[in-house]
Amino acid sequence: TQLLEQSPQFLSIQEGENLTVYCNSSSVFSSLQWYRQEPGEGPVLLVTVVTGGEVKKLKRLTFQFGDARKDSSLHITAAQPGDTGLYLCAGGGNEKLTFGTGTRLTIIP
Amino acid sequence: SQTIHQWPATLVQPVGSPLSLECTVEGTSNPNLYWYRQAAGRGLQLLFYSVGIGQISSEVPQNLSASRPQDRQFILSSKKLLLSDSGFYLCAWSPGGLYEQYFGPGTRLTVT
Numbered sequence: 623t624q625l626l627e628q629s630p631q632f633l634s635i636q637e638g639e640n641l642t643v644y645c646n647s648s649s650v651f652s653s654l655q656w657y658r659q660e661p662g663e664g665p666v667l668l669v670t671v672v673t674g675g676e677v678k679k680l681k682r683l684t685f686q687f688g689d690a691r692k693d694s695s696l697h698i699t700a701a702q703p704g705d706t707g708l709y710l711c712a713g714g715g716n717e718k719l720t721f722g723t724g725t726r727l728t729i730i731p
Numbered sequence: 732s733q734t735i736h737q738w739p740a741t742l743v744q745p746v747g748s749p750l751s752l753e754c755t756v757e758g759t760s761n762p763n764l765y766w767y768r769q770a771a772g773r774g775l776q777l778l779f780y781s782v783g784i785g786q787i788s789s790e791v792p793q794n795l796s797a798s799r800p801q802d803r804q805f806i807l808s809s810k811k812l813l814l815s816d817s818g819f820y821l822c823a824w825s826p827g828g829l830y831e832q833y834f835g836p837g838t839r840l841t842v843t
Contacts, residue, residue, distance in 0.1 A: 628774075653830055664821050664834030665775070710774060714830030717763055717782055718790075721775040 625649070626713055626722035634728040638700055643709055643725045645694045651713030651720075654687050654694045659708040701729045733758035737822050737835035744842055750795075750809040752838050754822030757803065762824040764805040765832060766797055769819040781805060782827075817842045 626647045635641055645654070653672045657665035669678050671687035671694065678685045682705075684697040694711055706729050712719040734757045744750060756762050763782050767775040777790045779797035787797050794813060798806045805822060819839055823832040 626774075655831060662837070662839070664823070664837050667831055667833065670831050708772060712775075712830075712832075717825075717827065717830070718765070718777060718780050719830055719832055721767075721777075724772065724774045726772055 626711055626720055628709075628711060628722040628725045630725060631723065632726045632728075634730060635701060636730050637702060641698050641701060641727070643696045643698075643727070645696075645711035645722050647692050647713060647720075649713065649720075650691050651715055652691075653714040654691070655712045655714065655719065656685055656694070656696055657710045657712065659710060665708075665710055698727075701727075703729045703731050705729050733824070733833065735822065735824055735833060735835040737820075737838055739838060740836065741839045742841070744812050744840065746814055746842055747811045750807070750812050750816070750840070752807040752820055752822075752840075754805040754807075754835055755803055756824045759803070759824070759826065761802060763827055764799060765823040765825070766805065766807050767821040767823065769821060769837075771819075775821065779807070812842045814842050816840065 629644045653670055655670050656668045658668055659665040669685045674689045674691045676687045682699045686695050709725045711722040736755050765780045766778040768778055769775050780788050781799045784799055795809050819837050821837045822835040825832045
């Protein structure tokens with residue numbers, strides 16, 4: 623069974639600070655996605671990474687796929703209240719995704 | 732552009748009653764379709780997925796079932812609901828390939 627562990631589970635920081643969320647597994651994935659979910663809504667895709675060592679930037683968000691394609695990180699620079707939400711990583715393979723345990727991020731104005 | 736619909740948005744059902752949740756996708760053909768359940772503030776548990784009409788793969792043995800009667804329609808059902816079936820149910824579609832998935836708005840199910 624493939625498992626994706628995210629850390630931290632909860633994170634509450636002040637506006638303007640930087641943060642990093644981690645997504646770790648013992649399994650190799652074909653691709654790795656990051657999603658953000660607001661309460662009562664479905665997750666929204668932020669990014670897909672497919673190559674080991676790949677780095678993608680989306681404004682203040684930086685995503686990295688580990689060299690061995692087993693782990694990933696999400697770094698947010700100068701966090702804003704609009705970044706608040708549940709962040710989910712998901713590993714792809716065999717026509718389906720395995721979702722991580724989630725990180726609840728709260729940015730305090 | 733593609734659109735995914737789920738209904739109803741919320742549902743309150745007594746224990747032992749049947750369930751039918753529907754999901755439809757517009758603007759694409761032959762999508763992969765998925766049903767997930769999510770506990771409050773946590774990750775998503777894959778329940779069923781389908782890569783074509785009539786093709787259903789079950790990930791977790793339980794009293795739920797899924798069907799895909801048409802290319803862009805995916806239905807989640809139960810004959811008798813349990814209290815443990817309460818949760819947030821999400822439908823998603825994928826064009827395949829890189830496994831990116833696009834989610835519907837979800838159904839909040841409360842079994843009383």
